[in-house]
Amino acid sequence: MINRVARGDQDEINHLVRFRFAESETISSVTLTVRRLIDAITDSHSYVMSFERIAESPVAAIGNASAVPVDASAVEELEDELQRTRDHLQAVVEELETSNEELQALNEELQASIEELQASNEELETTNEELQATNEELTTVNDELQAKSILLTDTNETLVNIQRSLDMGLVVVDTDHRVTRFTPQAVRLFGILPDDVGHKLTKLPRHIEIPDFENLIDRVVETGTPVRQQIDRAGEKYLMNISPYRRDQGIISGAVLTFTETTRLSETIDRAAMFGEMLDTMGRSINEGVMIFSPGFAEMHFVSERLEKLVMRQADVLKRDSDTYLDLIDAKDRDAVVKSYKNADLDSWDLTYKLNRRDGTAITVRDVAKRHSLDSVDREVMSSTITVVE
Known part of the structure; x- marks a missing residue:
């Protein structure tokens, strides 16, 4: 009845209900x-159900159909209501079954999703472990790289300090002649600035003329054979040395150019050559044989032409092995003479002894020696003048 009111347009519905209690002789009637x-x-609906009891009637009276009037419309309404209720219950059951099936399917989907999530979680855990292991490896690699970076920095600083301390011009170039390093002394010969690193050395301005400079570098890079050459600049002399720059495995990746100033060295060499010629000239002009050697007779520096003729030995032979001269001394005199020559602390001597010459003849000579100090080179030498006695 409530459903009928809720679905219908009527605001009130009445219904007569008859019933009998067990072991009762009367029939009761109630109007619902x-x-x-x-x-x-709020525009909301609510419903009120009331019960109105009607006077009771004997059962006998009810048994007589003609005595008790039957409400056919009420019975039909009850049957309709019962049928609607059954249909409604059937629809509810079907909806419940459908909902149950949907819930079952949803539950299966949820179960599958849970399994997928568990699998994903396991994969994530595995991935996390791998990432942790990778992170540890990266940490180790980072520590190693940091240590190598510190070592590289120290090595580079050491190399820079070595470059600064070199008393020569040094330039390092790659295979394309591009400057990779240079020392401050190189600025005297090349117009190199710090910003010129990476530029071709052969294209930079030079304060010195180097013939066929580019080809010299290429030849060293290609063959691996160093090139050494003397070059001049406004009264200054330099020794240029171009060597291959080799990496690990012996691969040539450029060249190292060094420029050593040899002006004073060249002057010293020239002066020494001049003094040598003067000494040779003096040796030829005197009648005595002359030797100049280090104390202890370890090295012979000069042999005059007259002495070569006296002993019949070339100066080169005597210079190469100073004991050659001692071998010429007669056996009777040799021990005493050798003792004087080999004594590095002896300042002078005056000896007379016999020399056996190559042609089999023998001569007696007087040997007068004296120690000299060479202040310019901080050295001491011995000079010996040998005169034929008979």
């Missing part, structure tokens, strides 16, 4: 009334 109430404020 359902009313719809509307809240004007």
Whole structure:
């Protein structure tokens, strides 16, 4: 009845119900009334059911069909209501079954999703472990790289300090002649600035003329054979040395150019050559044989032409092996003479002894020696003048 009121347009429905209690001789009648109430404020509906009891009647009277009137419309309404209730219950059951199937399917989907999530979680855990292991490896590699970076920095600083301390011009170039390193002394010969690193050395301005400079570098890079050459610049002399720059495995990746100033060395060499010529000239002009040697007779520096003729030995032979001269001394005199020559602390001597010459003849000579100090080179030498006695 409530459903009928809720679905219908009527606000009130009445229904007569007859019933009998067990072991009762009378039949009771009750009128059921359902009313719809509307809240004007919230516009919501509520329903009120009331029961109105009617006077009781004997059972016998009810048994007589003609005595008790049957409400056919009420019975039909009850049957309709019962049928609607059954249909409604059937629809509810079907909806419940459908909902149950959907819930079952949803539950299976949820179960599958849970399994997938568990699998994903396991994969994530595995990935996390791998990432942790990778992170540890990266940490180790980073520590190694940091240590190598510190070592490289120290090595580079050491190399820079070595470059600064070199008393020569040094330039390192790659196979394309591009400057990779240079020392401050190189600025005297090349117009190199710090910003010129990476530029071709052969294209930079030079303060010295080097013939066929580019080809010299290429030849060293290609063959691996160093090139050494003397070059001049406004009264200054330099020894240029171009060597291959080799990496690990012996691969040539450029060239190292060094420029050593040899002006004073060249002057010293020239002066020494001049003094040598003067000494040779003096040796030829005197009648005595002359030797100049280090104390202890370890090295012979000069042999005059007259002495070569006296002993019949070339100066080169005597210079190469100073004991050659001692071998010429007669056996009777040799021990005493050798003792004087080999004594590095002896300042002078005056000896007379016999020399056996290559042609089999023998001569007696007087040997007068004296120690000299050479202040310019901080050295001491011995000079010996040998005169034929007979």
